[in-house]
Amino acid sequence: MTTATVSVSGVRWTKKHLLGLEELSADEISLILDQAAEFKRLAAVGETKLAALKGTVVANLFFEPSTRTRTSFSLAAKRLSADTVDFTASSSSLSKGETFYDTAQNIEAMGVDQVVVRHSTSGAPHLLSKLLKASVLNAGDGTHEHPTQGLLDIFTIREHRQKLAGLTVALVGDILHSRVARSNIWGLKKLGARVIVCGPSTLIPAHVERLGVEVSNNLDEILGECDCINLLRIQFERQRSAFFPSIREYAHFFGMNGERIRRAKSDVLILAPGPINRGVEITPEVADGPHSVILDQVTNGLVIRMACLYLLHNRRQEESP
Amino acid sequence: MSTTLIRGGRIVDPSQNIDRVGNLFLRNDRIEGIDTGATVADHVIDAAGMIVCPGLIDLHVSLREPGDEKDETIESGTAAALAGGMTSVACMPDTSPVVDNRAAAEFVQLQCARAGYCNVFPLGAVTKNHDGQELAEIGQLVEGGAVGFTDAKSPVANAEIMRRALEYTRMFGRPIFNHPQVPELTAKGIMHEGYYSMLLGLRGIPAGAEVIMVARDIALAEMTGGHIHLMTLSTAGAVDQIRRAKAKGLRVTSEVTPHHLALTDAALQNYETNFKVDPPLRTKEHIDALIEGLRDGTIDVISSDHQPFAEEKKQNELDSAPAGVVGLETLLPICIKTLIETGHLTWSKLIAKLTINPATILGIQKGTLKSGHDADITIIDPVTSWRIDPSKFKSKGRNTPFAGWEVKGRAHTVIVAGRVRHHA
Incomplete structure (x- = not known):
């Protein structure tokens, strides 16, 4: 087993928690991406099991259903030889009336080093980070941030295009309810990309342009300018009421289909954070077509999460005498 | 029979457009009046530097x-x-x-x-x-x-x-x-x-x-x-x-x-x-x-x-x-x-x-220092600084957004129906 280390010149990881991309610098984001690239390189040469987190415990605290992210974090921790414990809302005593705080404190009392938390309420990981001695990794909080998803989207783009600066990236769909959108916006802007958010006017929050993005309600108008198009899932479960008249109408204006692909740049990259609603945001033809990097995203999610766990762990090591 | 004299405070009673230094006299559970001339009472409260209001x-x-x-x-x-x-x-x-x-x-x-x-x-x-x-x-x-x-x-x-x-x-x-x-x-x-x-x-x-x-x-x-x-x-x-x-x-x-x-x-x-x-x-x-x-x-x-x-x-x-x-x-x-x-x-x-x-x-007969009304009085210390500490609240609720704030002014003495019920 090998312990991988990477250092980007002059940058050291100093943060105790990973709560969002808003609070990271461009250098810190690049450090995570470089560390992930190193893990990917090692995996390619057969170094899939590393000893870096041996003897530590990573708890997956999922207060909201998730298969992909939970599995990805769990596997990332195991690849780094950490012990893992999984708590899901249905299996924990949350359903017996225990508060969020009690649950988290109980888990910490079991000697957990890092807590990966997914919660339907924005800010829940921030509250935990104030309460726990463990490092907190945000695995998606409400409609706020999903930093590892943002990082893996950016990592995937960087893999295909080498750099982010100068690229035009469109985030299409439900911006209002999307934590993926916010993390992408922060990360992409910090690395120098131009970001357009595009969707029905009901799903684009007011003031979003203050984050430095351009706003469009017309996918066909921006299609030709985009190097990358990230198709956000319509979050039916988070919507307070109907935000558009019908799925058919949504797909008509904002769905990515073969006809639109043909009008896009010839090397356009199609991303989707998934799980995708096939036939809504994206037709199977596009999802499974040559422009799609959707499966790369899943693969890259693993090394991004390894990189995050690894960097937070190293900082903990430096902190303790 | 019990009388109270609140002496030398700044009496502020918007119901009568009053804002001046004076003496407020209470008899039993009623307000007798402002500057009644009375100088002795069963209880005398020195309110110099304080605001005396309904x-x-x-x-x-x-x-x-x-x-x-x-x-x-x-x-x-x-x-x-x-x-x-x-x-x-x-x-x-x-x-x-x-x-x-x-x-x-x-x-x-x-x-x-x-x-x-x-x-x-x-x-x-x-x-x-x-x-x-x-x-x-x-x-x-x-x-x-x-x-x-x-x-x-x-x-x-x-x-x-x-x-x-x-x-x-x-x-x-x-x-x-x-x-x-x-x-x-x-x-x-x-x-x-x-x-x-x-x-x-x-x-x-x-x-x-x-x-x-x-x-x-x-x-x-x-x-x-x-x-x-x-x-x-x-x-x-x-x-x-x-x-x-x-x-x-x-x-x-x-x-x-x-x-x-x-x-x-x-x-x-x-x-x-x-x-x-x-x-x-x-x-x-x-x-x-x-x-x-x-x-x-x-x-x-x-x-x-x-x-x-x-x-x-x-x-x-x-x-x-x-x-x-x-x-x-x-x-x-x-x-x-x-x-x-x-x-x-x-x-x-x-x-x-x-x-x-x-x-x-x-629609209640309160909120005034007019003669004959209920002797409900708040004496405010407008200057003393203090720090808001929820653990000292009388309320069971500690859910304040102001914990730790440095503030000025508080209720010094609170009188309900002529009786002192709170004193800071």
Whole structure:
């Protein structure tokens, strides 16, 4: 087993928690991406099991259903030889009336080093980070941030295009309810990309342009300018009421289909954070077509999460005498 | 026979346009008068450097009893009121069960008498169980002591019900207090809809939800001749509407809380539940409009909207935690900080909004130092600095957004019916 280390010149990881991309610098984001690239390189040469987190415990605290992210974090921790414990809302005593705080404190009392938390309420990981001695990794909080998803989207783009600066990236769909959108916006802007958010006017929050993005309600108008198009899932479960008249109408204006692909740049990259609603945001033809990097995203999610766990762990090591 | 002389204080009584240094003389449970010439009394209180005013009245307080005694009891809530300088509070009927019948209103007064702290005036429900469907027995509630009617934090959403409620209460001369928010626009909202809600990914509550309901209620007040009191304003649009309604002479009154004056939606950046309130904290522009509304009399009253919650309820993620903060014990210093120290209001104007104005809305013979009235007096120390420490609250609720604030001014001595009930 090998312990991988990477250092980007002059940058050291100093943060105790990973709560969002808003609070990271461009250098810190690049450090995570470089560390992930190193893990990917090692995996390619057969170094899939590393000893870096041996003897530590990573708890997956999922207060909201998730298969992909939970599995990805769990596997990332195991690849780094950490012990893992999984708590899901249905299996924990949350359903017996225990508060969020009690649950988290109980888990910490079991000697957990890092807590990966997914919660339907924005800010829940921030509250935990104030309460726990463990490092907190945000695995998606409400409609706020999903930093590892943002990082893996950016990592995937960087893999295909080498750099982010100068690229035009469109985030299409439900911006209002999307934590993926916010993390992408922060990360992409910090690395120098131009970001357009595009969707029905009901799903684009007011003031979003203050984050430095351009706003469009017309996918066909921006299609030709985009190097990358990230198709956000319509979050039916988070919507307070109907935000558009019908799925058919949504797909008509904002769905990515073969006809639109043909009008896009010839090397356009199609991303989707998934799980995708096939036939809504994206037709199977596009999802499974040559422009799609959707499966790369899943693969890259693993090394991004390894990189995050690894960097937070190293900082903990430096902190303790 | 017992007499009290409060000597040498700055007597501020907006009900009589008085603001001067003088002596206030009390006989038994009544006010005898100002500068009566009496120099001896059974009890003499030296009030030099203090403000002597009618006992403060808070017309928007939740005492939680019966039903939620873990959050607050009538005993702990009225003790907190006294500590904050209030001699009378009007309490919300949103208990469990709801105060929608005469027996419930009488129970509240019985518990208040047992506790023996400040005066409590119950508000009754507009609709049975606050369901918004059928009128509660409003006449019976009046006989049981209810001084006004409200469904507390549940807006009376149905315009037909509100119309009938305003018409019906008119015959008893009692106001309807509404929480002016359109429920469809506020559902599951956490904070003001604006830049910060977008940034933080927290579900927004648009200012328009309040403006629309205020406009509807004003139209209904005009239609019926009833008295609508609009609770806890938070928006510039609502202030505009009410200003115009008052200019037309309609029976519309309104209130604002100290936290809506002192804090903005930016406070939610730390995701702490003590900044989740209903209506939500707004922006500087809205605060400026609220202050202008206070200055020109559009907003009649400052209330605490005291909402105590047991720690385990508030110590939760934002979606699950209930909205609301305690306010009885911080109202006065926060008003001083936001309105007096900034020069927005004179002491006389501030005290009017805490005494004679709420008394007038509630239709109670309080809030004045006129001879023969109840000897409910608050003596305010306006200068001493202190630090807000929730662990020292008399209230069971520790859910304040002002923990750790350095503030000036507090209730020094509080007299209810001629007896000193609180002394700082």
